[in-house]
Amino acid sequence: MEILTCFLISLSSFSFFSLSSSEFTTSDRTKLPLIAFSWWDDKGTFMAGETTTIRVKVLENADKIDRKVFKPILTVNGKEGNSSYISTILFDFDGDPNDWKIFFTPIRVGLFNVLINEDHYKVFDSSLHFQVEPGLT
Numbered sequence: 001m002e003i004l005t006c007f008l009i010s011l012s013s014f015s016f017f018s019l020s021s022s023e024f025t026t027s028d029r030t031k032l033p034l035i036a037f038s039w040w041d042d043k044g045t046f047m048a049g050e051t052t053t054i055r056v057k058v059l060e061n062a063d064k065i066d067r068k069v070f071k072p073i074l075t076v077n078g079k080e081g082n083s084s085y086i087s088t089i090l091f092d093f094d095g096d097p098n099d100w101k102i103f104f105t106p107i108r109v110g111l112f113n114v115l116i117n118e119d120h121y122k123v124f125d126s127s128l129h130f131q132v133e134p135g136l137t
């Protein structure tokens with residue numbers, strides 16, 4: 001009997017918790033931007049040393065983004081930001097939120113995946129792959 005009571009108490013406190021946390025998530029979600037990332041010219045193949053552009057298209061809630069705090073992190077081969085794989089990461093988040101840009105310069109030859117995440121607005125994208133061919137140097 002004591003075990004059953006204990007079980008019921010923990011069960012009810014659990015459902016109370018999950019209800020309130022899902023309500024929080026739902027109301028919070030409506031304020032988050034929905035963003036699509038793609039290669040600027042849709043090709044995804046570059047030469048080492050060439051400036052590469054990612055198109056950042058804000059599909060929903062662009063007006064909720066404070067550009068001063070919106071700082072995506074790019075990760076290539078487990079390395080965040082400027083690394084031995086990519087350099088000169090720069091953002092252009094001015095103007096039309098259908099045409100924001102992230103620039104970087106691939107350094108190493110090979111096939112890579114770039115992860116984009118932004119903690120403040122809960123953005124995560126792992127869809128972008130790119131091929132780097134030897135440069136002209």
Ligand SMILES: *[C@@H]1O[C@H](CO)[C@@H](O)[C@H](O)[C@H]1NC(C)=O
Pocket residue numbers: 081082087088089090
């Ligand atoms: C990467 O390096 C460039 C200079 O080469 C710098 O301007 C930029 O802020 C750096 N980007 C990041 C995300 O650290």
